[in-house]
Amino acid sequence: MKIESNDICEQYKDIRRKKVFFLIFLAVLLFGVALTALSQGASSMVFKDSVAAVFQDSGIAHAIIWELRLPRMIMAVLVGFGLALSGTVFQAILRNPLASPYTLGIASSAGFGAVTAIIFGGSFYSEYLIAGSAFFFALMSSFFILSIARLRGSTPQTMILAGIAIMFLFSSLSSFFQYMGTVEEVHEIVFWFFGSLSKVGWKEISVASVMILLPVPVILRWSWDFNLLAAGDESAKALGVNVTRIRMLGMVFASLITAAAISFAGVIGFVGLVAPHIARMVIGGDHWFLFPASALVGAVLVLAADTLGRTLWAPQVIPIGIVTAFIGVPFFFYLLMKKMKEYW
Secondary structure, three states: OHHHHHHHHHHHHHHHHHHHHHHHHHHHHHHHHHHHHHHOOOOOOOHHHHHHHHHOOOOHHHHHHHHHHHHHHHHHHHHHHHHHHHHHHHHHHHOOOOOOOOOOOHHHHHHHHHHHHHHHOHHHOOHHHHHHHHHHHHHHHHHHHHHHHOOOOOOHHHHHHHHHHHHHHHHHHHHHHHHHOOHHHHHHHHHHHHOOOOOOOHHHHHHHHHHHHOOHHHHHHOHHHHHHHOOOHHHHHHOOOOHHHHHHHHHHHHHHHHHHHHHHHOOOOOHHHHHHHHHHHHHOOOHHHHHHHHHHHHHHHHHHHHHHHHHOOOOOOOOHHHHHHHHHHHHHHHHHHHOOOOOO
């Protein structure tokens, strides 16, 4: 009996060690993609010079790195980190593999907020007005879904359906405003809906980093509760989990992260859906490892997509939302066809 117990402990340690190695691999991969992103761009700059320009004031190269490429790279990492983490939280609390900021309508409502600011901003029009309006409408749709969840008899499926209804509603309203807008306004709206990191700076990074990273310790602290929640509400309640509290606060924190990411980068789809599944296929369903793994995968995806968008058709820049859609759509159909029961 003691021998079997030792074997089980060794197997658990081996599985845990593999998960840690995977997290280290993702961190190294992200670092490699970040170095590549710094050295790629419209200006011809070799890899060695771009890295040296980070630490030395070398004139034009230093300005290009610190004013253009480095802020864009950091924001790409933050946005990918936030969208993937929020997608993992949504899938955990709703126990639905198709839950994401996009399918819950949060991205569409944020887009409508940006459209409203562009159309009606007038003399107050600015990037911060767009970000603030997108953030407000994203939180508004989140609180609406939360109010649906508080109704008697509501289920996670009810929240998914409510999110889909919100997505279609705000998408229709955004299309109506585009139809009524001027050529310049429509151009700005389309540019924002495609997702872009071209206008971010250090001020935007400071605000987004606080909003995205502040809820992370709380979410990681609830990893075990999310694991129990996967077994069902009744089982989780029997083991001492406050299901209602976890679900409500999880929705609030995930919505806050999503709104922060979308407010400054535009609508970037499929990252919150694809990244958690990629991590789950490799690392399993233990949220203590799944949360950081999903976040790292999302950061790698967004940063790689932005780098590809800047270099594939240079000097033209392909919006980051288009690149992530090319990655996410095939994977989305793969999920629908396979259902992924073997790892969910």
